[in-house]
Amino acid sequence: MPLALIPWPSSVTPVDGPPLRPQPGTRREIAQRLAASAERLILEGHGPEGYQLIVSAAGVRIESSTAAGAFYAEQTLAQLVQLDADGPLLPAVEIRDVPRFGYRGVMLDVARHFHPVSTVEAVIDRAAALKLNALHLHLTDDQGWRLELASHPELAHRASGTSVDGDPGGFYTRAEYAGIVEYAAARHMIVVPEFDLPGHTHAVGLSHPELLADPVISEHIVEITEQYGGGGLPEQGVPYTAIAVGFSSLRADAPGLEPFLREVLGEIAAVTPGPYVHVGGDEALGTDPADFRAMIELATRIVAETGKTPLTWHEASVADLPRGTIGQYWGFRTGDHAERARAFADKGGRLILSPADAIYLDMKYDAETPIGLTWADGPTSVARSYDWDPAGVIPDLPEPAILGVEAPLWTETVRTLADIDLLMFPRIGSAAEAGWSPPAGSAERTWESFRERIAGLAEAWTEAGIGFHRADDVPWR
Structure with a gap:
């Protein structure tokens, strides 16, 4: 079953390894905390709204060329939050994303x-x-x-x-x-x-x-x-x-x-x-x-x-x-x-x-x-x-x-x-x-x-x- 991501990104690649286990909260709260503590890189090549998002058990990495790209990475991060018997989790994944239309x-x-x-x-x-x-x-x-x-x-x-x-x-x-x-x-x-x-x-x-x-x-x-x-x-x-x-x-x-x-x-x-x-x-x-x-x-x-x-x-x-x-x-x-x-x-x-x-x-x-x-x-x-x-x-x-x-x-x-x-x-x-x-x-x-x-x-x-x-x-x- 695909991840519950809307709109679907340009590429989604599962990564071997355990999921990220954040502290409890609403999905939006969890995403905001993770984004605030994420490793962030400003790099050429992602375009005005694109981004790369990497999630692992160790944390979150966000690459973007603009603040808009980083914002959209955070929206994807919120959709990645799942719940199981042990609490919230985010699967280990690498996402590269850029919009089709401006x-x-x-x-x-x-x-x-x-x-x-x-x-x-x-x-x-x-x-x-x-x-x-x-x-x-x-x-x-x-x-x-x-x-x-x-x-x-x-x-x-x-x-x-x-x-x-x-x-x-x-x-x-x-x-x-x-x-x-x-x-x-x-x-x-x-x-x-x-x-x-x-x-x-x-x-x-x-x-x-x-x-x-x-x-x-x-x-x-x-x-x-x-x-x-x-x-x-x-x-x-x-x-x-x-x-x-x-x-x-x-x-x-x-x-x-x-x-x-x-x-x-x-x-x-x-x-x-x-x-x-x-x-x-x-x-x-x-x-x-x-x-x-x-x-x-x-x-x-x-x-x-x-x-x-x-x-x-x-x-x-x-x-x-x-x-x-x-x-x-x-x-x-x-x-x-x-x-x-x-x-x-x-x-x-x-x-x-x-x-x-x-x-x-x-x-x-x-x-x-x-x-x-x-x-x-x-x-x-x-x-x-x-x-x-x-x-x-x-x-x-x-x-x-x-x-x-x-x-x-x-x-x-x-x-x-x-x-x-x-x-x-x-x-x-x-x-x-x-x-x-x-x-x-x-x-x-x-x-x-x-x-x-x-x-x-x-x-x-x-x-x-x-x-x-x-x-x-x-x-x-």
Whole structure:
């Protein structure tokens, strides 16, 4: 049976000899003690996030080129802790490890349902333990604006009061957002803020009605509203608490649009140390195509002028984007949007892969799952969440054009950290492995191995207070 390591390292070599027997404690406490007392070497050749970890009865040795590599070695160390009749142990082993992709993210939607700083920090901890290095915060949508800005405080103050189904809303102050960024950085994660535009902008109209077009009420909007109930159809100037998409849009001809975007995007860029600012660009179903292109071109140009790299959903590839703009693909693994996504690579950019039918964490596991949705080709079992490889999503896309992977968690039905844990775990392990480990089909990079290894983390997750889903396709122990 393979060691319960998620994501699976580049190479794992058992070493002859007795195990290491540490003093009792939680797995995290044991790993922290061992890491603190470990022999540490800073050596060239491990890369910005790679490491070598050697465990023997005599102790622990960690080699890395950076603090990030040493941090990831400690995460592996925690997963190596086992228990037997004599107490905790770590098997004698030598691990060499380097990530496959440089970007490995999780997205938390705090617009549909607002989540407090403590929950965001908990998500960061959970993601960092699996060697994810980016937190994409979906800060704005039809249901709310969640970041206070000095340039436009009215956005948060007038458009954050509610969430889906009329649940309580909220927003992050500038100080709270800075704290989130700092908390993430201490765990070697960047924060990627998203101001979704030109669609998904109903909340903007609560404080700036002059910038917003009237809602476009299609048959689809009516159908979704009737299907899920509550909230009613969107009305200009009224907070939106239902979950339909595609009805809202900024106005390309609004006289104040460019200065507004320059002030808002400029401030978001200024308070975010990371390299990316996400400007959305998805599901602008009620926006004239020419207007869509014009607004996306304006927004990405503004972001590029701040020195950040623009990041957009894949629909934005129809626009003339600044060279190097990153595209995020949310279509299905065999979807008809692949050509749009490939256009980012043709324009000198790269792609983050988030195929909805594999990696969207808000999908139900099965029909009985109490929360979640099913629009991404039905429920997503743990097996289906694992059964894909980034290199196979966009046909003929060279691997260097893939920046990495990201697992989005939309929160139409997600109200609490317990809800987040239920939908994230164990499927976040599939995303972590897709982003870090060797390609699918390599040694131990199989579903049969993964299901055994993920089962081996059950006690560790329980110890950490993570209420994971005990999926039927995993042999939990």
